[in-house]
Amino acid sequence: MPADGGIGASTRRREDVRFLTGQGRYTDDINIHNQAHVFFLRSDMAHGRINGIDISAAEKMPGVLKVFTAADFAEVGGIPCGWQVTDRFGEPMQEPKHPVLAEGFVRHVGEPIAAVVADTLQQARDAAEAIEVDIEALPAVVDMAAALEDGAQKVHEDLKSNLCYDWGFVEENRDAVDEAIRKAPHVTTLELVNQRLVANPVEPRVAIGVHDRADDEYTLYTTSQNPHVIRLLMGAFVLGIPEHKLRVVSPDVGGGFGTKIFHYQEEAFCTFAAKVVNRPVKWRASRSEAFMSDAQGRDHVTKIELALDEEGHFLAIRTSTLANMGAYLSTFAPSVPTWLHGTLMAGNYRTPLIYVNVRAVFTNTVPVDAYRGAGRPEATFQLERVIDKAARELGIDPVEIRRRNFITEFPYETPVALTYDTGDYHATMDKLMELADRDGFEARAAESKKRGRLRGFGVNCYIEACGIAPSNLVGQLGARAGLYESATVRVNATGSVTVMTGSHSHGQGHETAFPQVIASMIGIDPSQVEIVHGDTARVPMGMGTYGSRSLAVGGSAMVRAAEKVIDKARKIAAHLLEASAEDIELKEGRFTVKGTDKSVAWGDVTLAAYVPHNYPLEDLEPGLEETAFYDPANFTYPAGAYACEVEVDPETGKVTVERFAAVDDFGTIVNPMIVDGQVHGGLGQGIGQALLEGCVYDDEGQLLTASYMDYAMPRADDLPFYSVDHSCATPCTHNPLGVKGCGEAGCIGSPPTIVNAVVDALQRAGHDVTHIDMPLTPSRVWAAMQG
Amino acid sequence: MSYHRPQDLASAYHLLAERAPRLLAGGTDVYASSEGPGRPDGAELLDITAIRALHGICPSPQGWRIGAATTWAEVAGADLPPALDALKQAAREIGSPQIQNRATVAGNLCNASPAADGVPPLLVLDAMVETGSLRRARMIPLRKFVTGPRTTALRTDEMVIAVHVPASAGKGASAFEKIGARRHMVISIAMAAARMVTRQGQITEAAISVGACSPVARRLTAFEKMLKGTAATRIADLRPHLEQELAECLSPIDDLRADAAYRAHVAGALVLRCLARAASGATSQPESEGEGP
Numbered sequence A: 001m002p003a004d005g006g007i008g009a010s011t012r013r014r015e016d017v018r019f020l021t022g023q024g025r026y027t028d029d030i031n032i033h034n035q036a037h038v039f040f041l042r043s044d045m046a047h048g049r050i051n052g053i054d055i056s057a058a059e060k061m062p063g064v065l066k067v068f069t070a071a072d073f074a075e076v077g078g079i080p081c082g083w084q085v086t087d088r089f090g091e092p093m094q095e096p097k098h099p100v101l102a103e104g105f106v107r108h109v110g111e112p113i114a115a116v117v118a119d120t121l122q123q124a125r126d127a128a129e130a131i132e133v134d135i136e137a138l139p140a141v142v143d144m145a146a147a148l149e150d151g152a153q154k155v156h157e158d159l160k161s162n163l164c165y166d167w168g169f170v171e172e173n174r175d176a177v178d179e180a181i182r183k184a185p186h187v188t189t190l191e192l193v194n195q196r197l198v199a200n201p202v203e204p205r206v207a208i209g210v211h212d213r214a215d216d217e218y219t220l221y222t223t224s225q226n227p228h229v230i231r232l233l234m235g236a237f238v239l240g241i242p243e244h245k246l247r248v249v250s251p252d253v254g255g256g257f258g259t260k261i262f263h264y265q266e267e268a269f270c271t272f273a274a275k276v277v278n279r280p281v282k283w284r285a286s287r288s289e290a291f292m293s294d295a296q297g298r299d300h301v302t303k304i305e306l307a308l309d310e311e312g313h314f315l316a317i318r319t320s321t322l323a324n325m326g327a328y329l330s331t332f333a334p335s336v337p338t339w340l341h342g343t344l345m346a347g348n349y350r351t352p353l354i355y356v357n358v359r360a361v362f363t364n365t366v367p368v369d370a371y372r373g374a375g376r377p378e379a380t381f382q383l384e385r386v387i388d389k390a391a392r393e394l395g396i397d398p399v400e401i402r403r404r405n406f407i408t409e410f411p412y413e414t415p416v417a418l419t420y421d422t423g424d425y426h427a428t429m430d431k432l433m434e435l436a437d438r439d440g441f442e443a444r445a446a447e448s449k450k451r452g453r454l455r456g457f458g459v460n461c462y463i464e465a466c467g468i469a470p471s472n473l474v475g476q477l478g479a480r481a482g483l484y485e486s487a488t489v490r491v492n493a494t495g496s497v498t499v500m501t502g503s504h505s506h507g508q509g510h511e512t513a514f515p516q517v518i519a520s521m522i523g524i525d526p527s528q529v530e531i532v533h534g535d536t537a538r539v540p541m542g543m544g545t546y547g548s549r550s551l552a553v554g555g556s557a558m559v560r561a562a563e564k565v566i567d568k569a570r571k572i573a574a575h576l577l578e579a580s581a582e583d584i585e586l587k588e589g590r591f592t593v594k595g596t597d598k599s600v601a602w603g604d605v606t607l608a609a610y611v612p613h614n615y616p617l618e619d620l621e622p623g624l625e626e627t628a629f630y631d632p633a634n635f636t637y638p639a640g641a642y643a644c645e646v647e648v649d650p651e652t653g654k655v656t657v658e659r660f661a662a663v664d665d666f667g668t669i670v671n672p673m674i675v676d677g678q679v680h681g682g683l684g685q686g687i688g689q690a691l692l693e694g695c696v697y698d699d700e701g702q703l704l705t706a707s708y709m710d711y712a713m714p715r716a717d718d719l720p721f722y723s724v725d726h727s728c729a730t731p732c733t734h735n736p737l738g739v740k741g742c743g744e745a746g747c748i749g750s751p752p753t754i755v756n757a758v759v760d761a762l763q764r765a766g767h768d769v770t771h772i773d774m775p776l777t778p779s780r781v782w783a784a785m786q787g
Numbered sequence B: 001m002s003y004h005r006p007q008d009l010a011s012a013y014h015l016l017a018e019r020a021p022r023l024l025a026g027g028t029d030v031y032a033s034s035e036g037p038g039r040p041d042g043a044e045l046l047d048i049t050a051i052r053a054l055h056g057i058c059p060s061p062q063g064w065r066i067g068a069a070t071t072w073a074e075v076a077g078a079d080l081p082p083a084l085d086a087l088k089q090a091a092r093e094i095g096s097p098q099i100q101n102r103a104t105v106a107g108n109l110c111n112a113s114p115a116a117d118g119v120p121p122l123l124v125l126d127a128m129v130e131t132g133s134l135r136r137a138r139m140i141p142l143r144k145f146v147t148g149p150r151t152t153a154l155r156t157d158e159m160v161i162a163v164h165v166p167a168s169a170g171k172g173a174s175a176f177e178k179i180g181a182r183r184h185m186v187i188s189i190a191m192a193a194a195r196m197v198t199r200q201g202q203i204t205e206a207a208i209s210v211g212a213c214s215p216v217a218r219r220l221t222a223f224e225k226m227l228k229g230t231a232a233t234r235i236a237d238l239r240p241h242l243e244q245e246l247a248e249c250l251s252p253i254d255d256l257r258a259d260a261a262y263r264a265h266v267a268g269a270l271v272l273r274c275l276a277r278a279a280s281g282a283t284s285q286p287e288s289e290g291e292g293p
C-alpha cells in the first residue's frame, strides 16, 4: 500500500465518519423555511378509467393550500423517455404519454392520481382521504405473453398494442443463426425467468421544490444519481424551465442502485407546485410508496438456445425474451433489455453467431428500468445457466467447457457489436480455482452428507460493458443524451484542490477515491483534495453515476482536467525556476529542473498563479483552474469468474451459501478496500435475487409484495463470508487510469453461481433437476426435488 | 387520539371498562398493522408497559408465571429448565433482537396470528392464560384462548395478566423449529415445538404442536399418544402416522411464501427434528423426570 495514500491505498472512506455519526446531509435533512408538504393520492387499482375526481371536500380541509389533479398539468409536458429503440423493422418503439398525475386512466397500483399540498403532512394526508375518485375498473394486463395476444386488453388505448418494440440483434445474423442451430450436433435449450425486483435503497426518495419569485428561479432538491440529467429532462421536457433558471441539488444520497437515475413525477410535481402555491413543497416517500413508485428491475422471461459441436465448442446462440416495461416508459427503460443486454450475450466466449430477440411489453405494473447491472445480469444469467446445462448434457466439466470457449486474443470483436480491449479469462479462472479450493470440495461435500445436507459447487463467468459510454455510438443506438463526463479541477492559492465532478456519489466512496488520484498525480496529501458533486450550480454539466462509470469516465475527466492544470503549473514553475517547461518535472509535490537540485514547491507555484507578481503574464492567464469533458472511446470490460458452495437441506429445501469466491478483473484499482466493499455489496444483492427477493403481482395487478413483510431482502446472516480477489488485472487500454469499474460486478456474476450450485447439489444427490427459477425459496427447491 | 399509561392494574381495568381502548404493549403488531406512519388506528390507546405487576417471570411451586408484558428478550435470557427450551428458542427467532426487546409474550398471543411463534412452544407447555378485568378474573387454557386467526376468547373489558406454565409441564426437554424465507425477520412458513419426557430411553410423555399450517396452531394428540412407550430412537419409524395426523388436522394454505403441499411436508420434517432434539435433551437428563420450578 503506497505510503502517500495515493492510487492503490486502502484509505478508509472519509465520508463514512459523517454517515456513521448521523451527520450525513440527506435530502430529507433539508427543511426550508415555510415549506408545505405534499401527499399523493395513489391508485389502489391496477387499471381503470377515471370518471371523475371530486376534490371539493378536500380543498376545505384544515391547512390545505391546494389540491392538484391532471387538469392542473394541462399545460405541462409528460415525463420523457430518454432512449428510443428502433425495432427490427426499422420503426421507432411505441411511446405512451406519461403524465405527472394520472390523466383519464390509472395504469398501475401506486400511480399518483391527485396531490394535496398542505401546511403539514398530516393535514395533507387527512385531506387526501376526503378526495372522491370515481374509477371504473378495467381488466388488468399482467402476464406478458397474454398481453401480446390478439385482442388483448390494451394498457394504453391510444397505442396499437401492448408491444413497445420487437427488437432483433444482430438482425442480419438471424438466418445464419437459425441455420447454425438447425445443423448443430447438439443444442441445449433453457427457458427461464429473471424475476422482477424492487431496488429498495435504504433512503427512500425525497423531493423539495422551491421557487424564488424575486428572479423566477427554481431549485429542486432531490435524491438523484444525476442532477444534471434531471435538470435537462424536467426543465426542457416537462416544465419548460430554461437551465439557467433551474438548479438541481442532490446532496448525500443513501443508495440508488439505478432506481434514482430516473426522472420521476414527484420531482416535477414539487417544482411545479412550489410556484403555484408560492411555498417550498416537500415530499418524502414512505417505504410503501417506494414499493409502488420507484422503478423496479429485471422482469425478463427468456428462452435461450446454445448450439455446440461434439467437443462443446459454442457455435451459435439464439434467444427470445419478453421484457416487462410496466405501465409507462421510465427514463432509460427501453435501453435495458436491448443495448445493455443483447450486446453482452457473447459473454467471455467465442461464439461466432448470436441472435437476440426482445419484445418489450406494456403491463399494468410499476414501470421497470435499470437496476444494478441493468441488462447485463439478465444476459449473464441466461448464458451461464445454459452453459452449465450444456456441460451436463455433454458430460463436460463446467469449468472445462468454459475454458474451451474462452476468448484469448484481444482486442476481440464480438458478433454483438462490442470490442473487448483486454482480459485474461484463463488467469482469472486459475485464480478462482485456487481461491475457491475446488480440490477440497469433495471432502467438504462428504462432511455435509454426514450432517444430512446436500452440497453443490457452482461456477460461472461474467463480463460487463461499463464506462458508459461513447456518445456518438449511443446516439446512433437511440440515446437522447450524451454520455461523457465532466470535471473542474480548481487549485486554490495555497495549493489545496477542489474537484467539481459530474459523477455523483450515493455510497460509492468518491470523496475518498477521487482525491487519491489527484494526490498521486500532484504528490500532495489526499486530505488537501476536496470533492464537490451533486449540485448543478457548482458542478459543470455532468451525466452522473450509473453503469459503473464514475471512475472510468468521471475519473478520466478529472485526470484530463488535472493534466491541464499541471501543464499550466509547469509553465509557471519554469518561469520561477528560469528554465524551459520541457525540463520541469513534477514529483512528490515539487517542480524540479531535470538533472539539477533546483526546485520549487507546488504551493509556491499555486500561490504565484493567484498572486502573479513574478509571473509570465504576457503568456499565461493568472489562476489555476481547468475543466475537462471526457467522452470515452469505448466501453470498459470488467470480467470475472465466481464460484460458490451451497448446502441444501433435503427435508426443507432450504439453501445456505457456505462459501463464495469472486475473482474480478477491474483493471487498475485505486482503493482496494472500497473495491472489496463494492463487490461485497453487489454479491449481497445478487444472492438476494438468487435466494430471497421477488416482486409479485396477482392477476388483478395488485402488488402482493408491497412491503418488507413479503419482500425478503438479504440480511447479514443470510450471506457467507466472501473471498474476493482482484489480482488478475488487465488495465483498460483506452482510459488514462486503466480502470474498468466495479460497482455492478457482484450483482451480475452471483445469481447464476448460486443457481448453478443448487442444481449441482441436487444432481449429485440423484435428482433430475436442470433449472429452478429464482428466488430459490425452500418451497421451490423442495418442489423441484419432488420432480 | 388519547393515550393512557397507567401505573397499576386497577386503573387499567377502569380505563378498559369505561373507554374500550386498544391495548398497547410492545407495539410491534399494533404499529405494523396501522395505516399511516406513526398513527395506530383506533381512537384510544392503553399502554400497559408501566404496570409493574405485568413484568417478569416468577417460578412457584405451581409452575412459572410469565407476566403479560414480559419481552421475548427477557424470556430468551431467563433461567428456565430444559422443558422450556422451546419457548426460549422461539423467543430468539421472533423478528430480530430489536423486535425481541420490545415485543411481549401476551402481545404475541393476543395478536393471534396463525404464524405467531410463541404459540406452539406454549401449547406443548400446557400454558394457561390469566386474564383480568373489573368484573372477573379467568384462567383459560391457551388452546381455548386463541379461537381463530386474529380472534381470542378475550372480552372487550378484559386483558391478559400473565401466562402460566404448570409445574407438570416443566418435565423433560423441548425444542422449537421454524422455517421461513430467511433466518430472521420473516413470517414463518411453518413451525413446530415438541416436549418429551423419557425414562430409560422410553418416551413416557410427549407433547407436539404445529403452527402456521392451520388457522390456529394445533397439538398432535393422536401422535403424542402413539409415542408413549416408544423408544426415543425409533421415532422416525412412525413418520407415516405423523403424516396421517398432519393431513387430518392441518389445513395449510398456498400463498406467496410457500404452497400447501410444501407446508404439509415441512411441518412433518420440523416435528421430527424437534422430537429428535427434545429426545436428546430428555435422555441426557438425570432420571429425576426433570426439575421443578
Ligand SMILES: Cc1cc2nc3c(=O)[nH]c(=O)nc-3n(C[C@H](O)[C@H](O)[C@H](O)COP(=O)(O)OP(=O)(O)OC[C@H]3O[C@@H](n4cnc5c(N)ncnc54)[C@H](O)[C@@H]3O)c2cc1C
Pocket (backbone or CB within 6 Å): B022, B023, B024, B025, B026, B027, B028, B029, B030, B031, B032, B048, B068, B069, B093, B094, B095, B096, B099, B102, B103, B104, B105, B106, B107, B108, B109, B110, B111, B115, B116, B117, B118, B154, B158, B159, B160, B161, B185, B186, B187, B188
Ligand atoms: C419486524 C417485525 C418482525 C416480527 N417477527 C415476528 C416473528 O418472527 N414471529 C412472531 O411470532 N411475531 C413476529 N412479529 C410480530 C410481533 O412482534 C409479535 O407478535 C409480538 O410478540 C407482539 O407483541 P407486542 O408487545 O409488540 O404487541 P402489541 O403490538 O403491543 O400488541 C399486539 C396485540 O395484542 C394486544 N395486546 C397486547 N398486550 C395485551 C394484553 N396484555 N392483553 C390483551 N391484549 C393485549 C394489542 O391490543 C394488539 O392487538 C414481528 C413484528 C415485526 C414488526
